[in-house]
Amino acid sequence: MLLYLIIILICMSVIATANSILSAGGYGFWYIILMDICCTVAVIIIDALVAFIIRYVLPQRLFDVNKRGFCASRNEKVFLEKLGIKKWKDRIPELGGFTAFHKDKIYNPRSSEYLKRFIVESNTGIACHLAGGIVGFLIVFFYPFSTLVWVALPVATVNLILNILPMEVLRYNLYKLRALYNCCRETTHNQNI
Numbered sequence: 088m089l090l091y092l093i094i095i096l097i098c099m100s101v102i103a104t105a106n107s108i109l110s111a112g113g114y115g116f117w118y119i120i121l122m123d124i125c126c127t128v129a130v131i132i133i134d135a136l137v138a139f140i141i142r143y144v145l146p147q148r149l150f151d152v153n154k155r156g157f158c159a160s161r162n163e164k165v166f167l168e169k170l171g172i173k174k175w176k177d178r179i180p181e182l183g184g185f186t187a188f189h190k191d192k193i194y195n196p197r198s199s200e201y202l203k204r205f206i207v208e209s210n211t212g213i214a215c216h217l218a219g220g221i222v223g224f225l226i227v228f229f230y231p232f233s234t235l236v237w238v239a240l241p242v243a244t245v246n247l248i249l250n251i252l253p254m255e256v257l258r259y260n261l262y263k264l265r266a267l268y269n270c271c272r273e274t275t276h277n278q279n280i
Contacts (some may be wrong), residue, residue: 088180091249094227098245114235122235126242129226132248134219140184141150141215150210152203158209159258160266166258176256182212190257193264202268209257209264216257220250 107116114122150157159167172253181191188208195201223246226232234238 089126090178091180094249095127098241100126102238102241102245108237109237119235119238120256122231122238124234125240126162126226126235127238129229129232129247130223130242131223133223134215134250137219137222138215141142141218142211147207147211148206152206152210154210155265157213157258159255161262164259164262167255172259173258175252178260179256180252181253190260193267197271199268199271201248202264202271206261206268209261213254213261214252216254220247220254223247223250224258228229 097168103116103120104113106119106123111166177191186208188204190205190208193202193205224240224243227236227239245262
């Protein structure tokens, strides 16, 4: 979480400094900083609202364990490994604490029910990150952010990138998680025969 906070603060500083140097629209330095902070807070609120809607308003069957579209394909998995995902995936904050289900480690790999919930929670997280990253661009269209598109657009872009990273970690992890779940189900099925 600290890494994300540092990245956000650095990006906010770069956005505010660049806009101040370029005298963005003739606005003063402090106004640009204020808009930078307000845009960042607005995007965080949008992310939270989107996550709330996806988790508590949308039907949970959309994120069912059988929905395979959330999982990374073999080619995407290979591509992510070339990008070094194994080195940086553990540095991405895991926000499972907000839902009382942490996804940073598999705590019960032999339970098909646990793995099923893990997959459903991952699917839901992927949807939250994707939607939050995209919907965050709405700040560009609302006053007063629309008066400083050159501040709002970079903030929304940083938000998109910071949402894509955990989304890709979840998609990458689902590849092995689904294999473990299927193996666990087969073992349970064979024991019942």
